[in-house]
Amino acid sequence: MVAVQVDDYGPWTTTPRPRRETDLQALQARLFADVADFVGGRDGYAFAGRFDNMVGTATRIETDTFERLQERVRNRYPVTVSIGVGTGETPAAALDAAGSVISDAGSAQGDRRETLGDRVAEGFDGAPDTVTVAHFDVVDATGTYTDAVSPTRAELDIRGGVLSLAEYLHDEHGAVTQFVGGDNAIAVTPALDRAAVAAATDHVRAEVGVDLQVGVGRGPTAHAAGDEAKHALETCRETGRRAHGPWAAADD
Amino acid sequence: MVAVQVDDYGPWTTTPRPRRETDLQALQARLFADVADFVGGRDGYAFAGRFDNMVGTATRIETDTFERLQERVRNRYPVTVSIGVGTGETPAAALDAAGSVISDAGSAQGDRRETLGDRVAEGFDGAPDTVTVAHFDVVDATGTYTDAVSPTRAELDIRGGVLSLAEYLHDEHGAVTQFVGGDNAIAVTPALDRAAVAAATDHVRAEVGVDLQVGVGRGPTAHAAGDEAKHALETCRETGRRAHGPWAAADD
Amino acid sequence: MVAVQVDDYGPWTTTPRPRRETDLQALQARLFADVADFVGGRDGYAFAGRFDNMVGTATRIETDTFERLQERVRNRYPVTVSIGVGTGETPAAALDAAGSVISDAGSAQGDRRETLGDRVAEGFDGAPDTVTVAHFDVVDATGTYTDAVSPTRAELDIRGGVLSLAEYLHDEHGAVTQFVGGDNAIAVTPALDRAAVAAATDHVRAEVGVDLQVGVGRGPTAHAAGDEAKHALETCRETGRRAHGPWAAADD
Amino acid sequence: MVAVQVDDYGPWTTTPRPRRETDLQALQARLFADVADFVGGRDGYAFAGRFDNMVGTATRIETDTFERLQERVRNRYPVTVSIGVGTGETPAAALDAAGSVISDAGSAQGDRRETLGDRVAEGFDGAPDTVTVAHFDVVDATGTYTDAVSPTRAELDIRGGVLSLAEYLHDEHGAVTQFVGGDNAIAVTPALDRAAVAAATDHVRAEVGVDLQVGVGRGPTAHAAGDEAKHALETCRETGRRAHGPWAAADD
Known part of the structure; x- marks a missing residue:
């Protein structure tokens, strides 16, 4: 980083x-x-x-x-x-x-x-060779927030969701999570399986009521991983699935 | 707006x-x-x-x-x-x-x-003739956060403080509050007296433990009001006062 | 200026x-x-x-x-x-x-x-109330230069044409002429009639062999004048006329 | 290129x-x-x-x-x-x-x-392995032009000098020469010796009366060559020499 x-x-x-x-x-x-x-x-x-x-x-x-x-x-x-x-x-x-x-x-x-x-970092003797990126957005953000409520309310809710997500992923996984505009957040994370990302979105839904979906990608660079994550998120949008990533299809 | x-x-x-x-x-x-x-x-x-x-x-x-x-x-x-x-x-x-x-x-x-x-807005028959800007920052942000803790922790804490502030000012006063970089947040508010801004910073300190100070300004434009607010915030930094604004000195 | x-x-x-x-x-x-x-x-x-x-x-x-x-x-x-x-x-x-x-x-x-x-300026007791803009470009620049000759040759020829034009308009009319990209030059000039702009393009053609057309506009601001000049230049492109401006149609 | x-x-x-x-x-x-x-x-x-x-x-x-x-x-x-x-x-x-x-x-x-x-290019079977950059500026441009004559006159003279230089270097050496702001022009050239650059500045002085000095550099990239050329031009400014480059000192 x-x-x-x-x-x-x-x-x-x-x-x-x-x-x-x-x-x-x-x-x-x-x-x-x-x-x-x-x-x-x-x-x-x-x-x-x-x-x-x-x-x-x-x-x-x-x-x-x-x-x-x-x-x-x-x-x-x-x-x-x-x-x-x-x-x-x-x-x-x-x-x-x-x-x-x-x-x-x-x-x-x-x-x-x-x-x-x-x-x-002290005590670390590995080498970073793969990046994992989790790209989150809000399910139907346009219908639920942008077109439906005031700009102030939409922003507070979405920012609240991202902050809840960022705190959770930091504490549970040592991830770095950033709001990247609109209703999007990107987390740079260790390798996460389907259950881990589902737990994260469950946490945010329970804590602040914001409904997230997520695409996960892995690759040699952030761009490679992030691009795969974006495509995975597109898969979520098309299929209604709430998480998609480089795990076995059986996990979906 | x-x-x-x-x-x-x-x-x-x-x-x-x-x-x-x-x-x-x-x-x-x-x-x-x-x-x-x-x-x-x-x-x-x-x-x-x-x-x-x-x-x-x-x-x-x-x-x-x-x-x-x-x-x-x-x-x-x-x-x-x-x-x-x-x-x-x-x-x-x-x-x-x-x-x-x-x-x-x-x-x-x-x-x-x-x-x-x-x-x-429905039911409103006034005319906006004066803007009030409240410019907040974190007391000793450099010593408490930037120089002292990890970038991730510093950002999460400060973002958490701003979100708490924004929710409070929105609910209590109908203000629009935005993070503007570093440890700064700017709220466009109705006219607020000293007690009102003190209640806001008290709320944030109690809710998330972030210690804010605030300069308030009023003027015919956001720039005029905001510039006065910035100077008021400078006064806070110099005097150790936690709020300064266009209210009677007796209120300070 | x-x-x-x-x-x-x-x-x-x-x-x-x-x-x-x-x-x-x-x-x-x-x-x-x-x-x-x-x-x-x-x-x-x-x-x-x-x-x-x-x-x-x-x-x-x-x-x-x-x-x-x-x-x-x-x-x-x-x-x-x-x-x-x-x-x-x-x-x-x-x-x-x-x-x-x-x-x-x-x-x-x-x-x-x-x-x-x-x-x-010493001795001037008027007030600027109208701006005149003459917008020049090269007749069929794409066919004659951009698509046809090397980038170096195209640029040297067009720059040569603009320089010749700028010197002429400066000496004859006290105009300020600038290359504005592609094959375009804009001159801020005193009021010029059709004969004056034709003399300018004749001069450039004779001196350096570059064939220019020109739209002229007048207005209270450079934008107003320049916008009229651009529309006049469009008229040239459509009609094959080499100059169009705010003069009597009989002069065209 | x-x-x-x-x-x-x-x-x-x-x-x-x-x-x-x-x-x-x-x-x-x-x-x-x-x-x-x-x-x-x-x-x-x-x-x-x-x-x-x-x-x-x-x-x-x-x-x-x-x-x-x-x-x-x-x-x-x-x-x-x-x-x-x-x-x-x-x-x-x-x-x-x-x-x-x-x-x-x-x-x-x-x-x-x-x-x-x-x-x-047809017939070329070499490989580009070294770039030569010649960085020209006008001797005492500030005293002769910027501080001394009108902005229009200064620009026309300097642009005229650069155009004359560009035409000459193109015809004589197949160089690509560009105005780069102020009183500076940069030519990407084949390897040129001291006599060749002196002939170029002589040509411009004779043709349009603009007095140029030049630093020349060679290197594996344009930046490497250009940086050497800039330092060479600094040497001209300090010593009053009109050309400096990667040739034998005996040629200076």
Whole structure:
């Protein structure tokens, strides 16, 4: 996993006086779009995270490659970024290792600039060779939410569903789960079987009443795994099945 | 309030086959950045919402002005947008009215293209003349979260805090609250006094353990109100006060 | 006319060492695109010029409005811009006045930052109330150049035609002429009659052998004039006429 | 060399009616910026060309890699691009081969969409293994042009100098020369010695009175060659020498 943190961003946003909010929103969005392009161009996945702290998966991308991303940001934006690459037993452990590369180099608010490094989570001696992506969306989101209730209500419900999902998958499986727009969430997970994903959607339905379906894919890169997951989700939409993935058909 | 919805976006993302996720992430982010620029250039505020359903405040912007935004999107992107403008007793009621302009014209997944219109919420006979913006952030977010815990944990906690806040302000005051990056959330609210915002931050602290501070501003436009709110939040940071706004100093 | 100059850009591109060329190309292009959006959103026209020195028409846009453009650039890019607004007898005289606002404030390579001002060309006591735009393109550019000869040859010929046109219109009429992509050039001119534009295209044909056609429009803004010019050019394409404009039909 | 052509762009710009000029300008600029990022991320160079026909150098980039660029454009813009990759004795011959891949597949105005292919110029049996880049700029452009004369005059003179240079280098050496902003031009050339570049700058000075200096670099990629050329140009600026390159010091 990859952690991308804007250097000293908070202070910058208010120096010499608070900057216009829409300019900050636009800056963050475009910076993320460029990170997404960079990582996506190498078959990884990128997520907006908190915008000043972005998240990516970059299996099979060398750490040094990210110098080019740092160079590009420096040459295009009024801010710079620090980047940590981490490996671990689970995506969350890997992201934690990635984040510690950055936080060990200095505070998010301070003089640290353009740190780049990688780290293996303590005690982990494996190597990441396969990525698992679970792509979730809300069953009939358009009919249940977008066309039916106020934008505020639709957003609160769907965001609530994604947060419940993210907490569950983090605690149970060490997954990293991100809202990716509309009614979609993507989780980077360890290998999960059909029962595990069903338990996750059951949990969300029980806790916050949001009905999710999920496609799961595995592959050598996030793009490969995610593309398979998207096709699996299409299968759900076509068949009414609530989960589809690279498990034996007998499990469906 | 303004609702901006990408027309028939879900089907587009999977036709003729699922499009690359990072391309979709980048498209959504850039589209939002352009909406932010457009609205911000007219002293409004824009929020990413669910990305396919964006949110803005546009007091004193004529509905027809948004034809230019629709033209710009049509000329720049492979998608188009429908836009509703709404007025109401509260921001949530106004956004609901705005959303109904769009949903009444057709489904989010279908042939509807580039609807534009405005609507006053039923029973409302006032006129919006002042915007109130409450700008929240997490007390010592860098020390408590960003520098201290894993990126996953930090994000889940902060997102949880914002969701708790958004639900509370929606239910109690009809506010529209959005995460705006880092540890920041912005609520467009009716006029709120010191006690009301303190009750909100108390609620979030009690419910999810996230400690917020808030600056409140009022003005003729979202930018004017939001800029005052940002300065008020700076006052909180400098003084250790947990809320500052346009109320009598005796209330601080 | 408006002159937009990137402050101290040359030194920035080589400090601390020469920056990657494609990053500079991308930066310049996006900065221009944002200037085009800003000016276009107010019904003006913008041209790339030399990229570090851009050109616009902004009839009926107040000088102070450009503070917002300077703010946006400062909040989005690693560079800042100075802006001059000029008025004069001809577009070239107006642009000259605009440029002198900037150059009088300091060198393009130095400490000057974010100058903004306006100036009326010496001796001019009129007021700009109508814009004239002449939109040129190459007759059958696709058949003669794009589909027929090498990209290098096509570009050299068309660029040669535009340069010849720009020099002629500058010397004869004080026009400002810009290449705008493909086989198109746009000239902001004083009012020109049919004979004047025919003389211009005759000159280019004689000097460099490039065969141009032209639509002319007049209006209160560059967009209004330019849109009329585009429709006039469509009339040329449909009828085989080599010039069409707001002159008496008897002149066609 | 690489030729990138927007498919059926001319008709799109006027369908169903002429699109707003500033939107087209912004679209073209952003599309080029994305092409520059894509090619630059792989150590190539990209040039705006005529904007609807862009130019790149892509030594050591596989043809199939450009499918990813086509995918990205398709997913981000309302237009698509065709791409040809060519190899030949000279850059101009290579670009000609690249262009013919596209033009052989159909007209620039018609149904052709997203052609991709490569071609070796007839009679060429070598392999491109080294790129030569000559980076030119105008001696004291700021003092002579930007700070001293009107923006119109400065641009016409510098554009005239670049056009003269491009014609000369094309005819004499089969080079591809592009204006890259400010007072800079970059030529992709066969190996040139000191006398050859001096003859080129002499030609421009004699023909149009513009005084150029030049840094030359060679390398396995355009970026490597171009970066060396930029450093060589810095040497010119520091020493007053008018040309510097990878030739024996005795030749300086």
